[in-house]
Amino acid sequence: MTANMNQQVQLAARPVGMPKPSDWNFTSEPVREIGDGEIVVKVLYLSLDPAMRGWMNEGKSYIRPVAIGEVMRAGGIGKVVASKSPKFAVGDTVSGGLGVQQYWVGAANDKTAALYKVDPAAAPLPAYLNALGMPGMTGYFGLLDVGMPKAGETVVVSGAAGAVGQTVGQVAKHKGCRVVGIAGGKDKCDFVVNELGFDACIDYKNESVKDGLKTHCPNGVDIYFDNVGGDILDTVLTRINLKARIIICGAISQYNNTAPVKGPANYLSLLVNRARMEGIVVFDYADRYPVAVAEMAKWMKEGNFRTREDIVQGLENFPDALLMLFEGKNFGKLVLQVAAE
Amino acid sequence: MTANMNQQVQLAARPVGMPKPSDWNFTSEPVREIGDGEIVVKVLYLSLDPAMRGWMNEGKSYIRPVAIGEVMRAGGIGKVVASKSPKFAVGDTVSGGLGVQQYWVGAANDKTAALYKVDPAAAPLPAYLNALGMPGMTGYFGLLDVGMPKAGETVVVSGAAGAVGQTVGQVAKHKGCRVVGIAGGKDKCDFVVNELGFDACIDYKNESVKDGLKTHCPNGVDIYFDNVGGDILDTVLTRINLKARIIICGAISQYNNTAPVKGPANYLSLLVNRARMEGIVVFDYADRYPVAVAEMAKWMKEGNFRTREDIVQGLENFPDALLMLFEGKNFGKLVLQVAAE
Numbered sequence: 224m225t226a227n228m229n230q231q232v233q234l235a236a237r238p239v240g241m242p243k244p245s246d247w248n249f250t251s252e253p254v255r256e257i258g259d260g261e262i263v264v265k266v267l268y269l270s271l272d273p274a275m276r277g278w279m280n281e282g283k284s285y286i287r288p289v290a291i292g293e294v295m296r297a298g299g300i301g302k303v304v305a306s307k308s309p310k311f312a313v314g315d316t317v318s319g320g321l322g323v324q325q326y327w328v329g330a331a332n333d334k335t336a337a338l339y340k341v342d343p344a345a346a347p348l349p350a351y352l353n354a355l356g357m358p359g360m361t362g363y364f365g366l367l368d369v370g371m372p373k374a375g376e377t378v379v380v381s382g383a384a385g386a387v388g389q390t391v392g393q394v395a396k397h398k399g400c401r402v403v404g405i406a407g408g409k410d411k412c413d414f415v416v417n418e419l420g421f422d423a424c425i426d427y428k429n430e431s432v433k434d435g436l437k438t439h440c441p442n443g444v445d446i447y448f449d450n451v452g453g454d455i456l457d458t459v460l461t462r463i464n465l466k467a468r469i470i471i472c473g474a475i476s477q478y479n480n481t482a483p484v485k486g487p488a489n490y491l492s493l494l495v496n497r498a499r500m501e502g503i504v505v506f507d508y509a510d511r512y513p514v515a516v517a518e519m520a521k522w523m524k525e526g527n528f529r530t531r532e533d534i535v536q537g538l539e540n541f542p543d544a545l546l547m548l549f550e551g552k553n554f555g556k557l558v559l560q561v562a563a564e
Numbered sequence: 565m566t567a568n569m570n571q572q573v574q575l576a577a578r579p580v581g582m583p584k585p586s587d588w589n590f591t592s593e594p595v596r597e598i599g600d601g602e603i604v605v606k607v608l609y610l611s612l613d614p615a616m617r618g619w620m621n622e623g624k625s626y627i628r629p630v631a632i633g634e635v636m637r638a639g640g641i642g643k644v645v646a647s648k649s650p651k652f653a654v655g656d657t658v659s660g661g662l663g664v665q666q667y668w669v670g671a672a673n674d675k676t677a678a679l680y681k682v683d684p685a686a687a688p689l690p691a692y693l694n695a696l697g698m699p700g701m702t703g704y705f706g707l708l709d710v711g712m713p714k715a716g717e718t719v720v721v722s723g724a725a726g727a728v729g730q731t732v733g734q735v736a737k738h739k740g741c742r743v744v745g746i747a748g749g750k751d752k753c754d755f756v757v758n759e760l761g762f763d764a765c766i767d768y769k770n771e772s773v774k775d776g777l778k779t780h781c782p783n784g785v786d787i788y789f790d791n792v793g794g795d796i797l798d799t800v801l802t803r804i805n806l807k808a809r810i811i812i813c814g815a816i817s818q819y820n821n822t823a824p825v826k827g828p829a830n831y832l833s834l835l836v837n838r839a840r841m842e843g844i845v846v847f848d849y850a851d852r853y854p855v856a857v858a859e860m861a862k863w864m865k866e867g868n869f870r871t872r873e874d875i876v877q878g879l880e881n882f883p884d885a886l887l888m889l890f891e892g893k894n895f896g897k898l899v900l901q902v903a904a905e
Contacts, residue, residue: 283836284836285835285836285837452832457827471831471832471834471835472835473835474832474835477832483829484829484830484831484832485827485829486798486826486827486828486829486830486831487827487828487831488824488825488826488827489825489827490812490825490827490828490831490841491793491812491815491818491825491843492843493812493841493842493843494626494812494813494814494815494843494844494845495624495625495626495843495845496626496843497626497842497843497844497845497848498842498843499840499841499842499843500831500834500840500841500842501834501838501839501840501841502832502833502834502835502836502837502838502839502840503835503838504835504836504838507838
């Protein structure tokens with residue numbers, strides 16, 4: 224039997240600003256024979272996330288940087304096609320850190336990949352990279368554990384049509400909050416209001432965020448879930464209530480900066496309002512993921528929770544697809560389909 | 565009997581940048597006759613605080629701005645010299661919002677002045693404007709309620725020799741923390757280490773804060789009590805630990821800016837470290853002041869808690885004395901003595 228070839232995308236250079244084609248290296252090698260305890264996973268879908276940009280930088284962070292010459296890190300969903308481990312059988316569908324490649328090969332209990340079985344009958348596979356995956360877990364625990372929403376409070380979320388934003392807004396609605404999204408473009412705004420049930424959405428590309436907040440948050444902002452940083456964070460800071468909670472989840476507006484990050488000039492609003500700004504990293508909640516998955520899957524089954532994915536085809540399109548995130552071109556959770564189900 | 569004359573300092577104009585002499589108006593009027601329920605308080609000491617700069621600006625804040633033509637707001641200590649109220653007797657020593665003037669006249673139960681009796685035998689009167697007054701309450705509740713220190717943690721406080729900083733550091737030592745101050749000049753640093761018992765102090769005027777933090781906080785920073793903002797806040801953000809708490813108490817480096825406030829460019833360290841930045845306003849803790857006063861007064865009696873005041877004489881020196889704060893020229897809690905005890 225001839226071994227399958229495994230195409231991989233390696234980090235070739237640390238990007239300065241926006242990643243460019245020469246920052247990537249496409250290689251191909253045969254899938255190696257596996258030993259005891261090892262498995263081969265055929266990658267079906269990969270999750271493309273703003274956080275990837277941070278992993279490409281050198282320096283101390285919540286996770287080690289991807290090394291030059293290493294396969295780019297990515298979460299994904301795949302199917303077990305060979306197994307010498309009792310943990311997974313051929314045909315199992317698994318989720319975990321598969322990397323930007325066609326096949327993942329390694330020990331079934333590899334700590335970095337942290338593979339776990341998912342039920343392909345319970346939800347469409349891309350949903351496991353969205354509300355039922357890392358972005359969903361981020362939104363769920365960030366909102367509930369850091370934001371601590373109370374019914375009747377006003378929640379604002381930026382990147383509202385994105386993977387994390389979709390979850391934040393819908394979970395907040397389920398908790399009885401008023402939810403106002405911020406997104407780029409009329410289509411995304413219509414989507415989060417009409418499909419996801421947000422109370423309102425501010426189109427930052429075509430209207431003033433400040434005016435939008437005045438109109439749609441007449442009682443001020445109790446919780447702001449921030450995925451973008453920059454000017455939008457600064458504007459929301461002018462509208463927060465006493466004891467507001469700002470969840471710092473990301474700052475996509477700043478990730479490709481070559482200039483220093485723009486700090487929130489209005490941060491003294493935290494003082495005036497005795498408010499709090501707090502960071503979240505999803506991995507801290509790993510032991511409670513099943514709780515979140517169960518609750519959101521239940522809402523999905525009941526028809527009270529929707530997700531939208533934007534699926535790009537083909538490993539070769541990884542570099543361009545990643546850029547869509549930073550240009551706001553994806554509409555819904557961005558997923559790269561590497562192989563047919 | 566001839567009425568006493570009451571010299572007052574009114575806000576004449578809203579300062580642009582650093583307050584200048586023409587922003588003040590010195591006036592004099594006879595102390596008026598009092599009616600039922602009213603008292604006259606002879607002002608002895610006034611508290612000069614960085615927060616005063618904020619009260620001089622227009623715009624929504626945690627307290628209304630001082631109006632043009634109004635006596636400048638200030639907390640103080642005075643003696644009741646006339647009373648038609650059963651609440652206070654002539655000779656009582658009182659603390660509250662007396663304003664920058666020689667005599668306070670009004671209803672004994674005036675809500676804005678919020679006068680309360682203090683015991684002149686229990687502590688020197690200026691201490692009631694320091695550790696036993698607003699700055700002390702700010703440091704005490706900011707550290708304990710927002711910072712939530714645990715024994716063994718490392719606490720860093722800027723403005724360490726100032727009114728709030730003195731309290732923060734000493735309370736943190738009493739709670740079993742390692743305490744590192746940041747202050748301007750060798751004298752202040754020597755004072756907080758040798759007199760107040762801090763473990764170390766970084767002289768930001770003569771050494772690198774970054775290097776100082778590396779040297780004196782070998783286990784990182786768990787709590788940062790920020791009185792200054794600006795570059796020092798940004799530097800500390802690079803040294804915080806997982807789950808660190810940053811208490812935003814003030815930003816004296818930014819108060820006289822004519823340019824926009826410099827936001828903390830390193831705020832994404834909150835994300836990486838799942839850390840929190842939270843504002844404090846002392847008035848929220850008013851019903852618990854007696855608890856704090858009792859605990860710190862006890863430590864003082866036992867010789868385990870010291871305070872230092874920098875006392876400037878004479879109401880006429882108010883404008884210059886206030887500037888000392890922003891130039892870091894005061895050494896200890898800045899107090900204006902308006903009349904002899």
